Amino acid sequence: xxxxxxxxxxxxxxxxxxxxxxxxGYYGNAAWQGLCSKCWREExxxxxxxxxxxxxxxxxxxxxxxxAAYASSHGPQTQxxxxxxxxxxxxxxxxxxxxxxxxxxxxxxxxxxxTTVKKFFSPSSRSAPKKExxxxxxxxxxxxxxxxxxxxxVSKDFVDFLKNLQKPGREIHKxxxxxxxxxxxxxxxxxxxxxxxVQDFYQNLADRLMGHFKCSSESVEQVMDQVExxxxxxxxxxxxxxxxxxxxKKDLATQNRIRALHWVTIEMLCVSFDEEIPEVxxxxxxxxxxxxxxxxxxxxxxxxxxxxRCSKHIFSAIRITKKEPASADDFLPALIYIVLKANPPxxxxxxxxxxxFCNPSRLMTGEDGYYFTNLCCAAAFIEKLDAQSLNLxxxxxxxxxxxxxxxxxxxxxxxWSSPAPAPTNPVLAQLNQNLEVLSGLxxxxxxxxxxxxxxxxxxxxxxxxxxxxxHDILKKYPxxxxxxxxxxxxxxxxxxxxxxxxxxxxxxV
Amino acid sequence: MGEKLPQVQGDPQLRRDTLSRxxxxxxxxxxxxxxxxxxxxxxxxxxxxxxxxxxxPTVGCAYLTQVMHLSDVTLRFEIWDTAGEEKYHSxxxxxxxxxxxxxxxxxxxxxxxxxxAQVWLRELEKQYVAGSTVLWLVxxxxxLAQHRQVSVQEGQSLANDRGLLFxxxxxxxxxxxDKLLLAVAHRVYECVGAQQGGLSEWQETPHVDLRRRNHLFxxxxxxxx
Numbered sequence: 001x002x003x004x005x006x007x008x009x010x011x012x013x014x015x016x017x018x019x020x021x022x023x024x025g026y027y028g029n030a031a032w033q034g035l036c037s038k039c040w041r042e043e044x045x046x047x048x049x050x051x052x053x054x055x056x057x058x059x060x061x062x063x064x065x066x067x068a069a070y071a072s073s074h075g076p077q078t079q080x081x082x083x084x085x086x087x088x089x090x091x092x093x094x095x096x097x098x099x100x101x102x103x104x105x106x107x108x109x110x111x112x113x114x115t116t117v118k119k120f121f122s123p124s125s126r127s128a129p130k131k132e133x134x135x136x137x138x139x140x141x142x143x144x145x146x147x148x149x150x151x152x153x154v155s156k157d158f159v160d161f162l163k164n165l166q167k168p169g170r171e172i173h174k175x176x177x178x179x180x181x182x183x184x185x186x187x188x189x190x191x192x193x194x195x196x197x198v199q200d201f202y203q204n205l206a207d208r209l210m211g212h213f214k215c216s217s218e219s220v221e222q223v224m225d226q227v228e229x230x231x232x233x234x235x236x237x238x239x240x241x242x243x244x245x246x247x248x249k250k251d252l253a254t255q256n257r258i259r260a261l262h263w264v265t266i267e268m269l270c271v272s273f274d275e276e277i278p279e280v281x282x283x284x285x286x287x288x289x290x291x292x293x294x295x296x297x298x299x300x301x302x303x304x305x306x307x308x309r310c311s312k313h314i315f316s317a318i319r320i321t322k323k324e325p326a327s328a329d330d331f332l333p334a335l336i337y338i339v340l341k342a343n344p345p346x347x348x349x350x351x352x353x354x355x356x357f358c359n360p361s362r363l364m365t366g367e368d369g370y371y372f373t374n375l376c377c378a379a380a381f382i383e384k385l386d387a388q389s390l391n392l393x394x395x396x397x398x399x400x401x402x403x404x405x406x407x408x409x410x411x412x413x414x415x416w417s418s419p420a421p422a423p424t425n426p427v428l429a430q431l432n433q434n435l436e437v438l439s440g441l442x443x444x445x446x447x448x449x450x451x452x453x454x455x456x457x458x459x460x461x462x463x464x465x466x467x468x469x470x471h472d473i474l475k476k477y478p479x480x481x482x483x484x485x486x487x488x489x490x491x492x493x494x495x496x497x498x499x500x501x502x503x504x505x506x507x508x509v
Numbered sequence: 510m511g512e513k514l515p516q517v518q519g520d521p522q523l524r525r526d527t528l529s530r531x532x533x534x535x536x537x538x539x540x541x542x543x544x545x546x547x548x549x550x551x552x553x554x555x556x557x558x559x560x561x562x563x564x565x566p567t568v569g570c571a572y573l574t575q576v577m578h579l580s581d582v583t584l585r586f587e588i589w590d591t592a593g594e595e596k597y598h599s600x601x602x603x604x605x606x607x608x609x610x611x612x613x614x615x616x617x618x619x620x621x622x623x624x625x626a627q628v629w630l631r632e633l634e635k636q637y638v639a640g641s642t643v644l645w646l647v648x649x650x651x652x653l654a655q656h657r658q659v660s661v662q663e664g665q666s667l668a669n670d671r672g673l674l675f676x677x678x679x680x681x682x683x684x685x686x687d688k689l690l691l692a693v694a695h696r697v698y699e700c701v702g703a704q705q706g707g708l709s710e711w712q713e714t715p716h717v718d719l720r721r722r723n724h725l726f727x728x729x730x731x732x733x734x
Contacts, residue, residue: 315569315571318569319569325554325569325570326569326570326571327549327550327553327569327570327571327590328549328550328571328589328590328591328592328593329545329550329590329592329593329594330569331569331571331592332592332597333592364538364606364607365536365538365587365607366536366587367572367587370571370572370587370589371572373589373603373604373606376600376603377592377597377600377601377603377604380599380600380603381596381597381599381600384599384600388596389596
């Protein structure tokens with residue numbers, strides 16, 4: 001450190017100027033604001049850290065302000081969210097939001113522990129139990145209102161129904177309650193085992209009614225319908241789409257699949273609908289509504305009747321279009337089309353649920369069974385659907401699937417597809433507009449970031465350039481201490497005083 | 510309604526002894542398989558043309574029912590039509606699950622439908638449980654004799670080779686259709702109905718009638734312990 005570095009010609013720089021400003025003993029560098037490399041790095045980190053902290057603080061402050069503003073505007077309505085609040089409007093069609101349902105389900109799992117002992121109702125009959133506590137089913141506060149109302153109603157109906165059966169009625173009620181209690185302790189079983197339990201219970205109860213109480217098969221069937229309704233309403237929460245299965249994953253896969261197939265048209269599936277006829281399109285809408293409604297039902301039989309209603313609307317639509325009764329060759333493609341258009345929430349879960357917990361004879365035979373089988377076929381077909389099944393070339397299929405092309409835009413099917421895109425077009429237009437706005441915004445943000453970066457670079461290089469300038473000027477005009485060549489001007493010497501007029505003197509008037 | 514009430518009481522065996530008309534009604538599921546255009550739907554309509562209490566008229570001919578009266582039993586056929594197009598072939602097994610009878614239909618004037626029928630047959634045989642399903646080969650459109658591409662002998666020999674029953678029909682003229690259904694009914698009752706639980710009982714009113722529920726268990730409570 002004591003060694004003297006070479007002196008730049010004419011520039012007088014003190015050694016201390018070259019050293020790090022922090023005084024660590026190393027040499028500094030102008031580019032690093034006179035710091036040595038080590039101190040510069042430390043300083044730079046410190047500044048950055050501070051900036052990050054400042055940003056955070058600013059963000060937090062903004063957030064608080066926003067919350068305060070929100071709270072002041074919604075102040076009177078906000079309530080502690082822990083309690084269920086009756087005035088809150090319940091989602092009328094929970095089926096419309098499959099994801100919120102998933103969310104709900106998760107919430108239910110969490111809030112299961114919440115102990116809300118509730119008196120459902122007090123049945124007037126002395127044969128019925130005086131009180132019914134929660135039986136392994138604790139609805140989350142957000143849905144408890146409607147759910148418990150449903151459950152109340154079903155329990156009431158069930159008790160009313162059994163009251164008329166007297167002794168067998170009491171026996172049935174006892175068995176059902178015992179079974180539900182049993183089931184609530186079996187949550188860890190797989191879905192198939194649960195299904196077996198329920199099916200065994202149906203079978204045993206039916207056998208007992210037949211054998212012990214000598215009931216006719218007709219009345220047994222009636223009783224079993226009521227039992228199914230009662231039991232499945234109560235078990236629904238724990239056995240529908242249980243976490244032990246991958247039903248939920250399949251639901252999402254199917255949903256995405258159907259979404260990706262949004263471009264499939266009536267002609268591709270060879271469906272004989274003429275949606276220009278108002279009656280036909282009305283039936284199509286009703287069919288779509290029915291198949292979507294299936295998800296909102298809890299009892300397998302109710303779900304089946306939704307499917308049956310949907311199917312009947314499809315038959316009507318075909319019959320109006322073709323003016324002759326529809327055959328299976330017309331029906332299945334039409335159902336596939338309806339499923340594609342409706343994208344029913346939790347389709348796979350519902351199919352699985354019905355398969356597991358419905359009376360099997362109802363699924364294999366009977367009208368409901370026929371339509372349910374068709375729905376299963378439609379779901380299976382959609383899963384496997386490929387170019388060939390739509391009479392497309394593989395290239396076309398790929399293009400449509402990837403969204404590079406749309407059959408609606410090709411114009412060749414203008415006359416056919418004109419009614420179909422009408423409802424989707426405003427949505428698509430809005431979507432496109434939003435996308436445009438978004439891409440414009442992102443472009444502007446990028447430009448902004450670029451400008452900010454260049455500004456930062458400018459700012460960093462500015463001291464350097466100033467220093468350079470100073471250097472250059474110093475180089476150009478080296479500091480020279482000149483010897484005192486001219487005599488100093490003596491202010492006290494009155495050489496010119498004679499030329500000046502005499503000073504004014506104050507006069508008294 | 511009044512006629513049905515006495516039937517409600519007692520189990521099937523009891524009823525046979527106590528009622529003057531000792532008839533049980535059993536339900537049987539029949540599936541129609543075959544390429545599109547071979548006349549499955551027309552055949553199904555023919556099967557059911559006589560039934561006065563048909564399913565509601567707005568419903569098409571994909572699901573139909575027909576009651577067959579045999580000597581000591583009544584079979585209520587549920588006829589399931591299937592989509593014949595080849596692209597739906599992979600999902601068809603869902604239809605014939607639990608069927609008591611499967612009719613393999615082909616068009617005698619189109620050879621390719623006969624070949625397709627053999628494909629269906631192979632598919633069916635994979636799922637086939639001996640004695641649980643009656644398989645029947647049906648050559649339809651027998652009225653189109655001048656365009657015939659598949660001879661009666663061909664159909665018959667295929668049926669003999671694979672252990673099927675064989676009939677040629679004409680859904681257009683109705684020729685042989687009634688006989689076919691009756692034959693199927695007999696065969697189903699012989700093969701399947703004999704087994705324990707092969708066919709389930711059919712109830713006329715599966716819905717709860719609120720006015721009648723007081724009588725539901727009126728008798729069984731007296732009988733019960």
